[in-house]
Structure formats: structure tokens, C-alpha cells
Amino acid sequence: MVMATASLLEYIAPITYHNTSNIDVFKKNNHHGVSHAHNAQQLIGDALRQRVENIDHEFCEPGDEDTFFVADLGEVYRQQLRWKKNLPRVKPFYAVKCNPDPKVLRLLAELGNGFDCASKTEIEQVLDMGVDPSRIIYAQPCKTNSYVRYVASKGVRQMTFDNADELRKIAKLYPDAELFLRILTDDSSSLCRLSLKFGASLDATDSLLGLARELNLNVVGVSFHVGSGASDPLAFFKAVRDAYAVFNQAAAHGYSLRTLDVGGGFCSDATFEGMASVLREALDEFFPPHHGVSIIAEPGRYFVSSVFTIACNIIARRTVEDPRQGSNDEVSYMVYVNDGLYGNFSSIMFDHQNPVAKVLTSNSRFLYGTNSASAAANAAGGTEYSIWGPTCDGIDRITESIRFQQTLDVGDWLYFEDMGAYTSCSATRFNGFTDRHDVIYVCSEPGARALLNLH
Numbered sequence: 001m002v003m004a005t006a007s008l009l010e011y012i013a014p015i016t017y018h019n020t021s022n023i024d025v026f027k028k029n030n031h032h033g034v035s036h037a038h039n040a041q042q043l044i045g046d047a048l049r050q051r052v053e054n055i056d057h058e059f060c061e062p063g064d065e066d067t068f069f070v071a072d073l074g075e076v077y078r079q080q081l082r083w084k085k086n087l088p089r090v091k092p093f094y095a096v097k098c099n100p101d102p103k104v105l106r107l108l109a110e111l112g113n114g115f116d117c118a119s120k121t122e123i124e125q126v127l128d129m130g131v132d133p134s135r136i137i138y139a140q141p142c143k144t145n146s147y148v149r150y151v152a153s154k155g156v157r158q159m160t161f162d163n164a165d166e167l168r169k170i171a172k173l174y175p176d177a178e179l180f181l182r183i184l185t186d187d188s189s190s191l192c193r194l195s196l197k198f199g200a201s202l203d204a205t206d207s208l209l210g211l212a213r214e215l216n217l218n219v220v221g222v223s224f225h226v227g228s229g230a231s232d233p234l235a236f237f238k239a240v241r242d243a244y245a246v247f248n249q250a251a252a253h254g255y256s257l258r259t260l261d262v263g264g265g266f267c268s269d270a271t272f273e274g275m276a277s278v279l280r281e282a283l284d285e286f287f288p289p290h291h292g293v294s295i296i297a298e299p300g301r302y303f304v305s306s307v308f309t310i311a312c313n314i315i316a317r318r319t320v321e322d323p324r325q326g327s328n329d330e331v332s333y334m335v336y337v338n339d340g341l342y343g344n345f346s347s348i349m350f351d352h353q354n355p356v357a358k359v360l361t362s363n364s365r366f367l368y369g370t371n372s373a374s375a376a377a378n379a380a381g382g383t384e385y386s387i388w389g390p391t392c393d394g395i396d397r398i399t400e401s402i403r404f405q406q407t408l409d410v411g412d413w414l415y416f417e418d419m420g421a422y423t424s425c426s427a428t429r430f431n432g433f434t435d436r437h438d439v440i441y442v443c444s445e446p447g448a449r450a451l452l453n454l455h
């Protein structure tokens with residue numbers, strides 16, 4: 001029997017970890033030298049299968065068929081190694097807002113990372129894990145007064161600013177804070193632009209540093225963010241060059257800055273290596289190691305995008321007979337699933353994503369990871385579907401058109417990969433649908449299992 005409440009998180013996790021079949025699969029594969037990627041896919045597939053095979057939509061309780069995630073914590077671990085290999089000088093401070101999943105945060109903490117937080121709740125969540133306040137940066141240039149008093153009481157000293165009013169606020173509430181001047185960057189090629197809202201232009205930095213000096217504040221570094229989901233590596237080069245100029249301005253005001261914060265924006269796809277190599281070279285040019293400046297970053301999506309797979313149940317189907325088709329009797333279908341733009345697919349609205357549906361089950365067959373799960377390659381092949389969320393709003397559409405060789409019907413499941421970034425964290429409860437969904441954890445990396453004390 002599947003339980004339907006969100007508090008399941010803690011309930012499900014240990015069961016999944018100790019699930020003998022998963023462990024057996026894991027050991028067997030490892031023993032025979034099967035690649036980690038294969039092993040990861042098998043673990044995720046097993047978790048998906050076990051869950052959906054236990055749900056019979058003809059008999060289940062309300063909510064048993066709810067959307068759920070499978071998270072492979074091994075993927076976080078691999079992303080960490082990949083980061084270290086490509087950006088060995090840069091220490092990540094994970095941007096909590098991207099996905100505050102407690103087990104992801106725990107693993108990132110065990111791996112030695114810091115955290116970028118923007119609210120009291122995020123800071124509290126990180127401190128409650130036992131993370132030292134020095135490993136947190138309050139990277140919100142426009143802060144709430146009461147939160148500034150809160151961080152002062154907890155000893156979280158590092159924070160960003162980008163304007164004179166904020167400097168006066170900090171002088172009043174937390175004169176000992178360690179300040180990073182956030183500068184404006186060219187974010188025109190990023191998915192989510194941030195520079196309209198934050199960042200001091202290079203015309204303003206000198207006078208801000210002068211004011212900080214006047215107020216006797218402790219400026220320790222420069223930060224920037226090239227925009228979330230950045231695609232132009234040159235943006236990193238220009239930002240590092242500008243940051244270097246601000247380091248020199250600061251020196252003229254008597255500040256010996258010690259840290260450069262290169263922000264977030266890194267994607268987890270194959271663009272990462274190119275982006276990282278431009279950043280690495282820019283750092284070596286403007287901030288060579290012998291200058292002694294520490295480098296930190298605030299990656300969010302990089303660490304979590306590929307960690308989470310979501311499974312959604314088809315709750316309704318509408319047959320569409322297009323009169324324009326005439327004698328051609330092709331039918332298409334609108335399928336309605338139990339998650340949508342107001343839920344975990346909020347990333348379509350807020351993060352400009354295009355999640356791609358795959359078929360998890362059709363006609364009682366389990367298709368995860370097979371060729372039959374993917375959309376028909378041929379534009380005219382298979383049957384056409386549009387995929388809609390469960391709310392009453394017309395904008396709640398996940399996919400306008402996709403073709404599958406499989407016939408989809410009520411009770412079948414779809415899955416979507418790469419659903420870890422900016423998904424559940426910005427879901428709403430609109431129309432009475434839940435914004436809390438179960439996460440089944442698997443872990444395809446022995447190193448991560450050891451850090452999390454899983455065995």
C-alpha cells in the first residue's frame with residue numbers, strides 16, 4: 001500500500017536505502033564492472049517500477065497515484081567530481097533556492113561545500129544541519145531587516161550588497177558583516193536574466209566602496225552572477241575582468257579584498273566543460289593563484305537538474321478528431337496528468353524549460369529507459385498527444401504536441417528526466433492540488449553512500 005502524504009519523505013527513504021533488491025542489483029553490477037551510468041539507470045528504473053506496480057488506479061486511495069520523484073544522490077556526487085576536475089580552484093556554495101531537498105543538502109554539506117542562501121528559512125535549514133556559519137553566504141543584495149538581525153545573532157557574516165541604501169542598513173544592523181559587492185554583468189544570453197534586478201554598474205562601484213569606507217564597513221570581496229542558465233562563456237570572462245577592476249578600485253580605498261564569488265549560472269549538460277574552461281582561464285589570467293584570492297561560486301541547477309526524475313499518472317484522456325483530417329481517420333489525444341505548471345512543472349513558466357515526456361508504462365508494459373519510451377523520431381510516426389496539467393486553467397499545458405508509438409490511456413504513467421532544478425520549490429497548491437510529493441532516494445555511487453552512512 002502506498003501512503004499518500006508528503007511526510008513520507010523520511011518514511012520512504014530508509015526503506016528504499018535498505019531495499020535488498022536495489023542493493024543486490026548494485027552489488028551485482030559493481031562486481032561485474034558494469035558502468036555507473038548503467039547502474040544508475042537500473043536503480044532509478046527499479047525504484048520507479050516498484051512504486052508504480054504497487055498502484056492500481058482502479059482501487060487506490062485518493063492521492064496514491066500522485067506524482068513522485070526518484071532522486072539519484074549518486075548524480076550529485078558525480079557532479080561534484082566533475083566540478084573539481086574542471087574548476088579545481090573554485091569552491092561551490094550551493095544555491096539552496098534551486099532545490100532545498102534535505103538529502104541533497106546533507107550530501108553537499110558532507111562533500112565540504114558551502115551554501116548560498118537568500119532567506120531566513122534557507123539559512124535556518126542549513127544551520128540546522130550543523131553547518132558552520134562561515135560556510136554560508138547570504139547572497140541577496142536586498143535583505144529584510146529582521147533577517148539581517150537574525151544572521152547577526154547566528155554569526156553568518158558573509159553577505160552581498162549592490163547599493164548605498166543597503167550599505168546604510170548593514171552599517172546600522174550588522175556593522176561586522178563581511179561584504180561582497182555584487183556587480184552587474186552582461187546576462188543577455190542567459191535563460192533567466194537577473195541584472196535588471198541586481199548588481200552595481202561599474203560607474204557606481206567606486207562611490208559605493210567610498211561610502212563603505214566612510215561607514216567603516218568590512219568589504220571582503222566581489223560577486224557577480226552571469227544569469228541563470230548561462231550560455232555564453234564570454235559572459236564569465238567579462239565578469240571576471242570587471243571584478244578585477246573592482247578589486248583595484250577597492251585597493252585604492254584601502255581594502256585588500258580576499259574573495260571573488262563567481263556566482264551561478266552553470267548548466268549540467270555538456271556546455272559545462274566549455275563554460276568552465278573559459279572561467280578557469282579568466283581566473284588564471286586576472287586572479288592567478290599567487291595573488292592569494294580565494295574563489296567561490298554559487299551553482300544551483302548544475303548540482304541538481306539531472307538528479308531528479310519525475311513520474312506522473314495519466315488521470316484523463318480526451319479523443320480529438322480533427323475535422324480537417326477529412327477521410328484520413330487519424331485521431332489524436334489530449335492526456336491530462338496529475339502535475340502541471342502550477343505544480344512541479346512550474347519550471348516551464350519560471351525557468352523557461354521544456355521538459356520532455358517519456359512513456360513509463362503503457363498497456364501494462366514498463367518501458368523506462370527503452371527506445372519505446374521516447375517520442376517517435378519520425379514527425380509523422382505514432383500517435384499525436386498533447387499533455388495537460390490537472391488544474392482548470394488553460395495555460396496549464398506541459399506539452400503542445402508529441403508523438404509516441406505507444407497508445408496512452410488513463411492509468412498509464414509518464415516520466416520526465418532532469419527535473420531537479422526550480423521545479424518542486426516553486427510549485428503551488430492552486431486548485432487544491434498538493435505541492436508536496438514523495439521523493440524516493442537511490443544512490444548509485446558508493447562514495448556518496450559512505451558519506452551518508454547508508455551502509
Ligand SMILES: *Cc1c(COP(=O)(O)O)cnc(C)c1O
Pocket residue numbers: 095097098116139140225227228229230263264265266298299300301302
Ligand atoms: C539563483 C541564484 C544562484 C543559482 O543560479 P543557478 O543558475 O541555478 O546556478 C546563485 N546565486 C544567486 C545570487 C542566485 O540568485
